[in-house]
Amino acid sequence: MLKFELKKVFSRPGSAIAMGILAVVIGVTCWFATDVYYVDPNGVKQRGPSAVAALREEQKAWAGELDSEKLRQVILANKEIKSSPEYQSEDENEREIAYSRGQGFKDIRDLLNHAFAAGFCDYDYYCADRLSGDMASQFYGRRVSLLKEWLEGEAKEQYTDKEKAFFISRYEKIKTPFYYDYMTGWTRLFDYAPTVVMITLLILGYLVSGIFSGEFSWKSDAVFFTSFHGRKRATAAKTGAGLCLVTGIYLVTMLIYTAIVLLYLGADGWACPIQILFSGWKSFYNISVWQEYLLILAGGYIGCLFTSFLCMWVSAKTRSAVIAVMIPFVLIFIPSFLENIPAPFVGKILGLLPDQLLQMGNVLGYFNIYSLGGTLMDAAPILLTVYAVLAVLLVPWTYRIYRHMEIG
Amino acid sequence: MELAVTKLTKRFQDITAVDQVSCRMTAGVYGLLGVNGAGKTTLMRMLCTLLRPTGGTITWEGEDIFAMDGRYRKILGYLPQDFGYYPDFSICDYLMYVASIKGLRPVTAKKRTGQLLELVGLSGMEKKKMKKLSGGMKRRVGIAQAMLNDPKILILDEPTAGLDPNERIRFRNLISELAEERLILLSTHIVSDVAYIASEILLMRSGRICASGTTDELIAAMPERVWSMTVEKDQTEHFMKNYKTVNIKAARDGVELRLLSGQRPTPDSREEAATLEDLFLCYFGEKAGEEDA
Numbered sequence: 001m002l003k004f005e006l007k008k009v010f011s012r013p014g015s016a017i018a019m020g021i022l023a024v025v026i027g028v029t030c031w032f033a034t035d036v037y038y039v040d041p042n043g044v045k046q047r048g049p050s051a052v053a054a055l056r057e058e059q060k061a062w063a064g065e066l067d068s069e070k071l072r073q074v075i076l077a078n079k080e081i082k083s084s085p086e087y088q089s090e091d092e093n094e095r096e097i098a099y100s101r102g103q104g105f106k107d108i109r110d111l112l113n114h115a116f117a118a119g120f121c122d123y124d125y126y127c128a129d130r131l132s133g134d135m136a137s138q139f140y141g142r143r144v145s146l147l148k149e150w151l152e153g154e155a156k157e158q159y160t161d162k163e164k165a166f167f168i169s170r171y172e173k174i175k176t177p178f179y180y181d182y183m184t185g186w187t188r189l190f191d192y193a194p195t196v197v198m199i200t201l202l203i204l205g206y207l208v209s210g211i212f213s214g215e216f217s218w219k220s221d222a223v224f225f226t227s228f229h230g231r232k233r234a235t236a237a238k239t240g241a242g243l244c245l246v247t248g249i250y251l252v253t254m255l256i257y258t259a260i261v262l263l264y265l266g267a268d269g270w271a272c273p274i275q276i277l278f279s280g281w282k283s284f285y286n287i288s289v290w291q292e293y294l295l296i297l298a299g300g301y302i303g304c305l306f307t308s309f310l311c312m313w314v315s316a317k318t319r320s321a322v323i324a325v326m327i328p329f330v331l332i333f334i335p336s337f338l339e340n341i342p343a344p345f346v347g348k349i350l351g352l353l354p355d356q357l358l359q360m361g362n363v364l365g366y367f368n369i370y371s372l373g374g375t376l377m378d379a380a381p382i383l384l385t386v387y388a389v390l391a392v393l394l395v396p397w398t399y400r401i402y403r404h405m406e407i408g
Numbered sequence: 409m410e411l412a413v414t415k416l417t418k419r420f421q422d423i424t425a426v427d428q429v430s431c432r433m434t435a436g437v438y439g440l441l442g443v444n445g446a447g448k449t450t451l452m453r454m455l456c457t458l459l460r461p462t463g464g465t466i467t468w469e470g471e472d473i474f475a476m477d478g479r480y481r482k483i484l485g486y487l488p489q490d491f492g493y494y495p496d497f498s499i500c501d502y503l504m505y506v507a508s509i510k511g512l513r514p515v516t517a518k519k520r521t522g523q524l525l526e527l528v529g530l531s532g533m534e535k536k537k538m539k540k541l542s543g544g545m546k547r548r549v550g551i552a553q554a555m556l557n558d559p560k561i562l563i564l565d566e567p568t569a570g571l572d573p574n575e576r577i578r579f580r581n582l583i584s585e586l587a588e589e590r591l592i593l594l595s596t597h598i599v600s601d602v603a604y605i606a607s608e609i610l611l612m613r614s615g616r617i618c619a620s621g622t623t624d625e626l627i628a629a630m631p632e633r634v635w636s637m638t639v640e641k642d643q644t645e646h647f648m649k650n651y652k653t654v655n656i657k658a659a660r661d662g663v664e665l666r667l668l669s670g671q672r673p674t675p676d677s678r679e680e681a682a683t684l685e686d687l688f689l690c691y692f693g694e695k696a697g698e699e700d701a
């Protein structure tokens with residue numbers, strides 16, 4: 001039965017096209033994600049595997065604990081470049097040569113920009129240039145003090161005292177110094193992951209939207225519902241087909257994407273804390289890079305599962321694939337409309353909408369926290385649990401609709 | 409073996425499609441005869457548990473069919489009027505799929521599929537895609553599909569629509585063969601279909617069964633008699649307005665009419681033996697003058 005259900009899905013005219021689109025978009029995304037350049041000592045931009053190897057080698061030289069000594073070295077090395085004649089030159093090529101010398105520690109330099117910015121929400125690209133070597137020891141302290149400053153100032157009204165204390169304690173709890181390693185592979189992987197997850201979701205939405213409505217559009221409903229298993233096992237097989245599609249297509253897509261990006265750029269730095277990522281510096285989730293990857297993977301899967309099951313529910317309820325296929329679009333784009341409403345609770349709600357699951361990497365950077373029966377919970381575990389439960393609940397609900405379907 | 413329908417009613421908003429229908433059916437072929445919109449399909453859908461009745465009950469061997477649920481559907485075969493299929497499935501795939509949702513084991517399913525394709529004259533075409541079949545072939549696949557689980561109750565909604573005369577004869581023979589040990593209910597507008605094979609005919613009109621019985625019984629109980637006569641050409645219209653006219657045929661000395669009437673319409677008209685077609689017209693026909701009424 002399951003085999004035939006899947007056959008039905010792929011016998012729809014658009015299914016092959018949808019799979020084609022998915023393949024093309026993944027291909028293009030991988031191309032963008034792996035497009036890393038390296039400026040060689042002559043100031044010439046290089047691309048391709050040798051450029052990746054060269055960049056990796058330069059950054060590997062800085063790998064290790066990010067303690068005051070190493071930070072001081074970065075500050076000084078940076079200073080040296082900035083005062084070099086090449087950097088000061090008007091000539092484009094000369095400046096590229098200057099840039100090439102700083103490639104090895106540019107990610108660490110970015111962290112300095114974060115740490116020594118004027119305020120928690122500020123970022124100043126030239127900030128690192130103004131530092132002196134002995135300021136390196138303030139690095140980790142600045143991270144906490146900027147947060148405190150922000151919580152007492154700009155965000156004063158936004159959080160309760162308990163929540164503020166929660167954030168601060170998370171910040172203080174993190175193990176320092178951070179371990180730094182070359183990690184372009186992961187940065188790129190995380191940057192483009194939401195694109196991959198979203199396109200997969202849209203394609204999945206299309207594929208599953210016909211599973212339940214197809215019987216009506218094909219008019220095969222009468223035979224289906226008068227068969228022995230029609231209202232039971234055959235309906236379950238439909239849900240099974242949906243589950244297979246989501247699991248199979250999502251996992252294969254993500255695996256291919258991950259494999260291509262990491263094999264090409266390297267998986268170094270998997271054990272580093274996410275705070276050394278440009279996007280993870282402010283995160284109050286004290287996890288490592290591989291854990292973030294698992295969260296992104298799990299979030300995307302649960303997001304796809306929930307949305308696809310919702311599609312299937314709508315398709316069973318309305319008997320229309322057209323309405324069902326719009327569900328993923330609605331779920332993805334509604335939040336961008338809501339964003340414009342300037343009420344404080346809107347932010348809280350936005351943080352719990354299913355589209356967040358598709359971009360777990362961003363969720364880790366938001367200061368979203370929820371109080372559940374007195375204990376404070378961060379958004380990520382709530383999102384994962386709530387939507388996993390909702391997805392599971394949709395199954396018997398859809399089943400019930402089909403079980404009691406009348407054909408008039 | 410008894411399928412009993414008691415005061416069965418189905419209302420759609422303002423339309424009563426099936427109105428207080430009661431009947432009992434046992435093994436044999438039942439022909440459900442009625443004009444478009446009489447409620448045949450609606451009645452059959454309820455018998456197949458596709459629609460829940462507004463009122464009344466349907467029981468199989470004394471047990472409510474909706475309560476029996478899967479057990480009832482296990483012994484049911486249904487060919488819907490607008491028979492739908494999965495366009496990209498081959499005949500074989502389609503039948504194997506229906507067999508699987510009917511709960512047949514794959515080995516049995518393969519065997520049955522082969523037998524049935526032979527029976528409906530489609531063997532050798534297993535690999536043909538459903539969407540590439542002609543209308544009549546699809547219907548034959550539909551009949552095969554309904555028979556897969558060797559059902560005790562076989563409900564066929566206009567099974568002969570779209571079949572060519574050869575196929576129609578084949579179909580009648582097939583039904584007669586199948587009728588032993590089985591309850592077959594088929595609906596049609598085509599009188600000759602049921603005339604040959606139905607052991608009992610149910611005449612349905614505006615949601616009610618207005619008459620039922622064997623062909624002979626029904627003809628014997630016909631409220632009007634059949635007359636034939638020859639009239640002048642310009643009189644034809646007069647007769648058509650006032651009588652249900654079965655047939656008009658131009659003859660040498662005027663027009664030959666065959667019509668229904670309680671009394672002898674003209675002194676020189678001859679009474680004829682009634683056929684099922686006359687019966688159909690008697691119950692469902694209109695006088696030409698009533699058309700706009």
Ligand SMILES: Nc1ncnc2c1ncn2[C@@H]1O[C@H](COP(=O)(O)OP(=O)(O)OP(=O)(O)O)[C@@H](O)[C@H]1O
Nearest residue numbers: 408420423425442443444445446447448449450451
């Ligand atoms: N789902 C529905 N909603 C509303 N009205 C309906 C529905 N199904 C059928 N009807 C109405 O019920 C009446 C009986 O329809 P039904 O299809 O049972 O007739 P039928 O005897 O099968 O006609 P035909 O010979 O054309 O197939 C018609 O007036 C039809 O308009």
Ligand SMILES: [Mg+2]
Nearest residue numbers: 448449489565
């Ligand atoms: Mg009908």
